[in-house]
Amino acid sequence: MNATEYEPVIGLEIHVQLSTRTKMFCGCELSFGDPPNTHTCPVCLGLPGTLPVVNERAIHYGLMIGLALGCEISERSIFHRKNYFYPDLPKGYQISQYDIPLCVGGRLGDVRIHRVHLEEDAAKLNHVGQSGRIHGSERSWVDFNRGGTPLVEIVTEPDLRSARAASDWLKLLRTTLQRLAVSDVRMEQGSLRCDANVSVRPAGSAELGTKTELKNMNSFAFIERGIQAEIDRQTGLLRAGEPVVQETLHFDPASGRLTPLRSKEEAHDYRYFPEPDLVPLLATPEMLAAARAEIPELPADRAARLETELALSAERAREIAFRTELADYFEAAVAAGAGSGAEPVAIANWIQQLVERIGSDADPAESKVSPEALASLVSMVGAKQVSRDAGREVLTQLVQDGGDPQEIVERLGLGVLSADEDGLAEIVARAIASDPAAAEQVRAGNMKAIGPLVGFVMRETKGRADGGEVTRMIRELVQSG
Numbered sequence: 001m002n003a004t005e006y007e008p009v010i011g012l013e014i015h016v017q018l019s020t021r022t023k024m025f026c027g028c029e030l031s032f033g034d035p036p037n038t039h040t041c042p043v044c045l046g047l048p049g050t051l052p053v054v055n056e057r058a059i060h061y062g063l064m065i066g067l068a069l070g071c072e073i074s075e076r077s078i079f080h081r082k083n084y085f086y087p088d089l090p091k092g093y094q095i096s097q098y099d100i101p102l103c104v105g106g107r108l109g110d111v112r113i114h115r116v117h118l119e120e121d122a123a124k125l126n127h128v129g130q131s132g133r134i135h136g137s138e139r140s141w142v143d144f145n146r147g148g149t150p151l152v153e154i155v156t157e158p159d160l161r162s163a164r165a166a167s168d169w170l171k172l173l174r175t176t177l178q179r180l181a182v183s184d185v186r187m188e189q190g191s192l193r194c195d196a197n198v199s200v201r202p203a204g205s206a207e208l209g210t211k212t213e214l215k216n217m218n219s220f221a222f223i224e225r226g227i228q229a230e231i232d233r234q235t236g237l238l239r240a241g242e243p244v245v246q247e248t249l250h251f252d253p254a255s256g257r258l259t260p261l262r263s264k265e266e267a268h269d270y271r272y273f274p275e276p277d278l279v280p281l282l283a284t285p286e287m288l289a290a291a292r293a294e295i296p297e298l299p300a301d302r303a304a305r306l307e308t309e310l311a312l313s314a315e316r317a318r319e320i321a322f323r324t325e326l327a328d329y330f331e332a333a334v335a336a337g338a339g340s341g342a343e344p345v346a347i348a349n350w351i352q353q354l355v356e357r358i359g360s361d362a363d364p365a366e367s368k369v370s371p372e373a374l375a376s377l378v379s380m381v382g383a384k385q386v387s388r389d390a391g392r393e394v395l396t397q398l399v400q401d402g403g404d405p406q407e408i409v410e411r412l413g414l415g416v417l418s419a420d421e422d423g424l425a426e427i428v429a430r431a432i433a434s435d436p437a438a439a440e441q442v443r444a445g446n447m448k449a450i451g452p453l454v455g456f457v458m459r460e461t462k463g464r465a466d467g468g469e470v471t472r473m474i475r476e477l478v479q480s481g
């Protein structure tokens with residue numbers, strides 16, 4: 001039996017469609033969802049005698065991405081022809097970059113960047129049949145609208161060591177690109193696509209194992225599941241004494257199966273050579289200055305600021321900052337609550353409650369709960385005008401109907417109970433009388449036993465009592481008795 005422990009080694013290749021108005025090398029407008037083959041021209045269809053012209057805005061976005069990732073920008077980079085034959089590539093080659101890319105090196109979080117380069121997207125193949133894939137399809141047709149869309153490919157070093165880490169890092173990259181406003185990064189529409197290079201090796205070994213490539217995974221859940229499935233497959237092969245074959249694989253999320261597509265190509269298979277119709281790309285100081293000027297505060301920097309300036313924990317700061325829409329909502333609520341007692345840490349905690357109610361992928365700004373309403377609710381809970389339990393009920397009402405937290409509290413009678421005016425003291429006394437054993441343990445100094453007594457009061461008051469005040473009253477009444 002092979003008792004060797006194995007560790008995965010993972011690198012990612014991410015294709016990002018850029019949000020330019022037109023395609024990479026022609027004037028056709030970009031589209032998604034338009035009728036097929038309506039955004040084409042002789043250039044992007046590869047007709048004889050046509051010449052490509054580089055999209056200046058795509059170059060600008062590529063420079064922004066490279067600078068944001070801390071890359072070294074090549075003073076002179078070259079476009080190459082990547083030759084292969086497929087129905088979605090009318091020219092018989094793709095204009096890409098090879099040995100002199102736009103950007104090299106860099107880092108995002110704990111993952112090093114190998115290179116960032118520009119290229120054009122292929123057209124979209126559509127397969128008619130139950131599987132939606134070419135194998136088993138009745139027929140296939142090509143939509144050339146996508147062909148020629150500007151792409152940036154970001155290639156990482158093999159620094160990731162788990163499927164979850166790969167998914168989490170890709171989310172950070174997506175948020176970074178959102179902040180740069182260079183792409184809408186919608187995986188469901190194909191504007192962010194990810195391939196994963198996966199290998200396993202004996203734990204502690206410095207030598208890389210044979211890698212396989214998982215192609216075109218289009219959701220974070222599928223990426224994590226696909227990578228984990230391939231880790232398990234390779235580990236099983238090695239434990240059985242069988243070799244891992246270098247190949248390209250497809251992960252089917254419905255069945256969880258991995259199927260081979262083809263043997264993995266090497267660079268020489270594509271017969272790269274410099275694109276003769278394009279001059280080298282020179283990144284001038286003026287171009288770099290213009291790109292640098294448009295880079296906003298990035299997610300990692302934002303997380304550090306939320307931690308240092310607003311006293312959020314490192315984990316909570318990352319949770320918020322690594323989702324642009326969540327961070328924008330949080331900072332709007334903090335601004336609305338300034339001076340009203342709504343502390344940033346408390347707002348962050350209540351945003352977590354909001355996310356649980358609207359869904360983890362929903363934009364809170366599109367919910368019925370305005371940042372001002374959330375800040376008002378947090379302020380009311382902090383001032384003990386409403387208990388935390390009642391505050392949760394108010395938040396549920398806000399999610400359903402919107403409105404003003406103060407009005408909801410008054411309408412539903414959710415204001416915190418006072419000891420004298422609302423009969424709270426009498427309820428506390430009944431709680432103690434209902435459980436003499438717990439009361440005796442509290443009297444003896446065992447504060448863990450106070451939980452059932454507090455729970456009795458909260459049930460009787462339907463969550464309107466303040467937990468801290470109830471605890472104080474129980475302790476005083478028990479000691480006086």
